Amino acid sequence: MSRSLVLFAHLLIVWLLLSGHYDPTLITYGVLSSIGVVALVAHLGILDDEALPVHMGIRPFFYVPWLLKEVVLANLAVAKVILDPRLPIHPRILRIRVGQKTHVGQVIHANSITLTPGTITLDVRDGHFLVHALTTDSAEGLLSGEMDRRVSHLEANGARREARRKSGQEGSA
Amino acid sequence: MELAREIAVWACIVGGSVFCVIGGIGLLRMPDFYTRSHAASITDTLGATLILVGLALVAGPGLIAVKLFFVLFLIYVTSPTAAHALVKAAYSSGLDAPDVEEGSRLKGHLSDDGGPGDG
Amino acid sequence: MNVFVVGMIGVLTTMLLALTRAFMGPTVFDRVLAANMFGTKTVLLIAVSGFLTGRPEWLDLALLYALMNFIGMIALLRFSKFQNLASDEQAK
Numbered sequence: 001m002s003r004s005l006v007l008f009a010h011l012l013i014v015w016l017l018l019s020g021h022y023d024p025t026l027i028t029y030g031v032l033s034s035i036g037v038v039a040l041v042a043h044l045g046i047l048d049d050e051a052l053p054v055h056m057g058i059r060p061f062f063y064v065p066w067l068l069k070e071v072v073l074a075n076l077a078v079a080k081v082i083l084d085p086r087l088p089i090h091p092r093i094l095r096i097r098v099g100q101k102t103h104v105g106q107v108i109h110a111n112s113i114t115l116t117p118g119t120i121t122l123d124v125r126d127g128h129f130l131v132h133a134l135t136t137d138s139a140e141g142l143l144s145g146e147m148d149r150r151v152s153h154l155e156a157n158g159a160r161r162e163a164r165r166k167s168g169q170e171g172s173a
Numbered sequence: 174m175e176l177a178r179e180i181a182v183w184a185c186i187v188g189g190s191v192f193c194v195i196g197g198i199g200l201l202r203m204p205d206f207y208t209r210s211h212a213a214s215i216t217d218t219l220g221a222t223l224i225l226v227g228l229a230l231v232a233g234p235g236l237i238a239v240k241l242f243f244v245l246f247l248i249y250v251t252s253p254t255a256a257h258a259l260v261k262a263a264y265s266s267g268l269d270a271p272d273v274e275e276g277s278r279l280k281g282h283l284s285d286d287g288g289p290g291d292g
Numbered sequence: 293m294n295v296f297v298v299g300m301i302g303v304l305t306t307m308l309l310a311l312t313r314a315f316m317g318p319t320v321f322d323r324v325l326a327a328n329m330f331g332t333k334t335v336l337l338i339a340v341s342g343f344l345t346g347r348p349e350w351l352d353l354a355l356l357y358a359l360m361n362f363i364g365m366i367a368l369l370r371f372s373k374f375q376n377l378a379s380d381e382q383a384k
Contacts, residue, residue, distance in 0.1 A: 018243070018352075020236045075219035078211060079192060082199035091208055096276035114253035117214045120207070121257050122264045130273065132260065134211045143276055186295050186340075190302020193333065197309030200329065206321050209313070213329045216306060224299055224336050228343055231295075240351040244335060244358060251362040255328055262369050263321040 003047050006054060008038050053104050059154050066150065071116055074138065078117040081135060092139055093122065094131050099148050105155035112147055182230045189223030196220055206268060210260055217252040221245065296344035303340060307333045324368055331361030 015030035016022070041047050049055060081088060100106045110121040113131060118138030122130040133139035192215060199212025225245045229238040264270060307330055314326035335358045342350030 014243075017236065017239045018355075071218050075192065075215055078199070078215055079195045079219075082195055082202060082212060082215075087202060087204075089203075089208060091205075091271050093271050093273045094276040095273050110257065111250075111253040114257050115214070115218060115249065117211050117218060120210055120214070120260055122260055122270075130264075131276075132207050132210075132270070134208060183295050183298075186299040187302075190299055190305075193302050193306040193336075194309070196329075197306040200313045200326065201309055201316075206319055206325070209322060210325055213325055216329060217332050220306075221332065221336055224303070225339065227295075227299070228339055231343060232348060237348045237351065240348075240355065241339070244339065244351065244354050247355065247358045248332060248335070251358065252332065255362055255365050258366060258369055259321060259325055259328070263319070268319060268321065 003052055003054065004038050004042060007041065007047065007052055008034050011037055049102070050104050053155075056154055063150055063154050067112055067115070070147070074116045074118045074141075077137060078134065089134055090136050090139075092133050094133060094139060094142065096129050096131060096142065096148075097127060098129055099152045100155055102155050105151055108154065109147065109151040112151065113142070178230060182227050185223045185227030185230060189220050189225075189227060192216065192223060193220035206263055207260060207270060210256055214252065214256060217248060217256075221248050294344070296340055299340040300337070300344065303333050303337045307337070324365060327368075328361065328365045331357070331364070335361070 011034040012030060015034060016027075019026055019030065041051065098106065098109055100109055106124060110124050110129060113119050113121045113129070116138075118134045119142050120132045122132055124130075131142055133142055196212050196214075196216030199215065200209050203209040203212050222245060225241045229241045232238050232241065310326045310330040310333065314323050314330065317323055335354045338350055338354040338357060342348050342354070
């Protein structure tokens with residue numbers, strides 16, 4: 001129930017920001033369509049930790065600035081490589097083990113890797129990522145495992161909840 | 174104050190355009206598909222960010238800046254997803270790629286020897 | 293010189309480079325990559341030209357275009373993989 005309210009509030013805020021017209025009719029339309037979307041999502045049964053990772057709380061607000069900093073640094077590095085007349089690249093495909101237990105964590109990690117120029121996730125399979133790295137520097141950054149640690153911290157609660165839910169299911173089965 | 178804003182706007186939009194063009198050059202210069210996808214991600218991240226931030230500085234605080242932020246957010250969410258779908262499709266269709274190396278064994282032993290870029 | 297004109301020139305140059313790659317290929321994935329990049333640049337072009345002509349409302353179009361570009365690329369990939377947009381069956 002609280003999850004529905006959080007989703008409703010988000011949808012309504014997005015509506016109000018995008019519409020920019022604040023007369024009663026249009027606000028009513030916004031409220032109605034937000035309720036409609038929440039009802040649809042609840043009916044589909046996808047209103048869970050994956051759709052709305054509320055358990056992360058405010059931790060994403062600390063992760064995103066770090067990620068943006070990494071993206072800017074990687075951008076400068078790759079731009080330098082492209083402009084270098086010798087084109088000093090050394091493409092590799094690395095298989096790395098990742099520490100995330102939940103799907104949300106793995107998706108965030110894989111997307112963060114892909115967002116950073118110089119590394120791109122090819123495949124995600126049972127706790128391992130296949131990553132294509134453009135240069136030795138970007139491969140080293142990947143192997144340092146800092147992003148892995150930070151994303152694991154991001155989903156720390158989620159992993160516990162997942163485990164609890166699984167043990168609960170087994171107990172009831 | 175007005176001058177400082179003007180300078181920031183110019184820096185952002187010109188910088189963003191330069192990064193876009195660098196990405197475009199990379200798209201033409203890189204030797205194979207996988208390396209080209211790295212070049213494409215430059216224009217999608219820093220190029221788009223700088224241009225949209227520059228436009229937001231022109232618009233000032235308000236709904237227009239919020240919309241610019243939405244566009245940026247959308248690019249940041251969809252561009253890695255699209256890039257991943259594309260390279261995954263290419264890789265699973267058997268497009269030529271370097272061999273898979275174990276990350277845990279390579280740690281601290283990376284070198285540039287023998288890479289295609291050195292030839 | 294207007295700062296938006298500079299932005300337009302930068303974005304249009306990038307679009308031209310992406311188009312070149314789309315024509316050169318050589319694989320279908322290179323073409324899709326270039327087409328996707330072309331689409332992202334279109335979003336930026338709409339945003340910048342909206343400011344250039346004093347109509348920032350065009351941003352709504354940019355938002356829509358960003359979404360359509362994403363969906364279009366996924367559809368194209370599905371098509372190139374399955375030769376069919378409707379079913380999950382691999383084309384024989």
